[in-house]
Amino acid sequence: MRFKLSALAIGLTMSLLGAITSASADDWPSRPVTLVVPFGAGSGTDIIARLIAGKASEYLGKQIIVEDVGGAGGTIAVSRVAKAAPDGYQFIIGAVDTFAQSQYLFKNPPSNTMKDFEPVALAVDQPLLFLVRKNLPPSNLTDFAKYLKVHQTEVRFGSAGIGAAPYLACATITRLIGAKATHVPYRAAAPALYDMLGGDIDYYCPLAVSAVPYLKHDQVRALAVLTAQRSPIFPDLPTAREQGIDFADGYYWNAFFVPKGTPDDIVKKLNTAISRALDDQNVQDRLKDLAATVVPSDRRSPEYLRKYLAEEITKWARIMKENNVEQQTR
Numbered sequence: 001m002r003f004k005l006s007a008l009a010i011g012l013t014m015s016l017l018g019a020i021t022s023a024s025a026d027d028w029p030s031r032p033v034t035l036v037v038p039f040g041a042g043s044g045t046d047i048i049a050r051l052i053a054g055k056a057s058e059y060l061g062k063q064i065i066v067e068d069v070g071g072a073g074g075t076i077a078v079s080r081v082a083k084a085a086p087d088g089y090q091f092i093i094g095a096v097d098t099f100a101q102s103q104y105l106f107k108n109p110p111s112n113t114m115k116d117f118e119p120v121a122l123a124v125d126q127p128l129l130f131l132v133r134k135n136l137p138p139s140n141l142t143d144f145a146k147y148l149k150v151h152q153t154e155v156r157f158g159s160a161g162i163g164a165a166p167y168l169a170c171a172t173i174t175r176l177i178g179a180k181a182t183h184v185p186y187r188a189a190a191p192a193l194y195d196m197l198g199g200d201i202d203y204y205c206p207l208a209v210s211a212v213p214y215l216k217h218d219q220v221r222a223l224a225v226l227t228a229q230r231s232p233i234f235p236d237l238p239t240a241r242e243q244g245i246d247f248a249d250g251y252y253w254n255a256f257f258v259p260k261g262t263p264d265d266i267v268k269k270l271n272t273a274i275s276r277a278l279d280d281q282n283v284q285d286r287l288k289d290l291a292a293t294v295v296p297s298d299r300r301s302p303e304y305l306r307k308y309l310a311e312e313i314t315k316w317a318r319i320m321k322e323n324n325v326e327q328q329t330r
Contacts, residue, residue: 025263028088029062035256036067036081036092038074039160040188044207044290048124048254049093051286055277060269070187073163074098079110082117086261088270091120094257097165100312104320105163107327114313117257118267119305121274126292127231128169128250129211130224130240132203133196141224141243144203145177152179158192158201161185162328169205169226169250172323176245196220207252208233208291226250233291249319253295255305267302275300 035053037046046068053064069077074097081092099113111117130141138144148155157174159167162185174181184201186192189210195201197219205226214220224240225231228248240247256274258267277283278294287294298304 025088025265028263028266028269029060031089032063032065033060033088034065034067034090036069036077036090038069038077038092038094038098039164040070040186040190041068042190042210043068043070043160043188044126044209044252044292045093045095045254046188047209047290048287048292051283051290052123052274052277055280055283056270056273059273059276068188071161073102073161073167075102075106075110075163078102078113081257081259082111084259086118086259086263088258088262088266091256091258091270092117093123093254095165095254096252096312096316097163097168099255099257099309101165101168101316101320102163103313104317105168105325105328107329113257114306114310116260118260118262119302119309120256120258120267121271121300121302122253122255122295122305122308123274123278123300124287124292124294125251125253126208126290127234128165128205128226128252129208129222129234129237130169130173130203130205130226131193131196131211131214131220131222133199133201134218134220135199136202136221138223139221140238141240141245144223145179145245148174148177148179148181152181155181155203156184156201157181158184158186158195158204160188160192165250165252166205166207168320168325169247170203172325173205173226173240173245173247175323176247193220205250212289212291231291233288254292255309271300271302 037049039045050066053066057064078098084090102109138147157170189206225234225237226240227250284294
């Protein structure tokens with residue numbers, strides 16, 4: 001009898017939990033939602049997150065609060081959100097570095113991004129640029145390669161941490177040149193670029209969105225776009241490959257993810273709000289001004305993002321192995 005009563009109690013408890021989960025999915029969101037940015041305030045990802053979140057909040061009917069959690073190349077934030085309650089009230093803006101490159105770059109990554117998260121929507125992509133401080137002598141990447149080989153014990157490059165895409169881009173280019181340079185890690189692009197203005201670092205490979213304000217005011221110089229083809233946003237800027245450096249994978253994408261186990265209804269609601277925000281003409285115009293391009297609507301579904309992430313993880317593992325990128329211990 002005791003066994004039967006216990007089994008009955010368990011069954012009732014599971015039914016109640018199912019009802020609560022269903023109700024929470026139906027009512028979501030009933031309070032503000034937190035969007036975690038894995039880099040510091042003023043980073044390219046932070047700027048994009050705030051622009052999209054502002055408009056998506058209108059469609060959700062509740063505020064999306066943006067919280068910057070920088071450090072360790074974005075791994076601190078990724079680990080936190082992976083462990084968050086799967087109730088839709090905390091999600092993260094992921095990217096090629098924090099969700100794809102990290103899976104090989106770190107010997108023990110903070111999470112398995114394919115297993116610990118539910119994909120929501122791919123949002124934007126943009127190029128990485130190769131920047132140098134304004135008064136550095138080289139005027140193109142070919143001359144920079146010659147300069148670096150002579151001055152490698154003095155030259156310093158910045159990044160938002162070892163796990164971030166700007167680090168991987170600059171470190172790979174440095175290796176392709178056949179030289180060495182001192183790496184200086186920062187919590188975000190803004191302090192790195194500020195230090196570049198003061199001459200504390202010599203080169204940096206940031207997201208285009210981070211570089212645009214400094215380029216507009218002629219405070220730094222761009223020597224190359226790090227993609228396979230020239231960017232329509234920077235049509236006169238040659239690629240690294242055009243200048244003899246065979247690096248053509250400097251594409252940076254941003255996408256949104258929630259913790260594994262988040263109800264499908266919540267994922268769909270969040271996907272719809274984000275996609276509607278991306279369709280807003282003002283949002284698209286502002287993103288274009290920041291050198292970011294909204295992905296087409298047929299690339300924004302959770303199913304597409306799941307497949308795309310798997311492909312990106314495989315691709316970047318191959319690229320890093322081919323370039324002898326040393327795995328890091330966090």
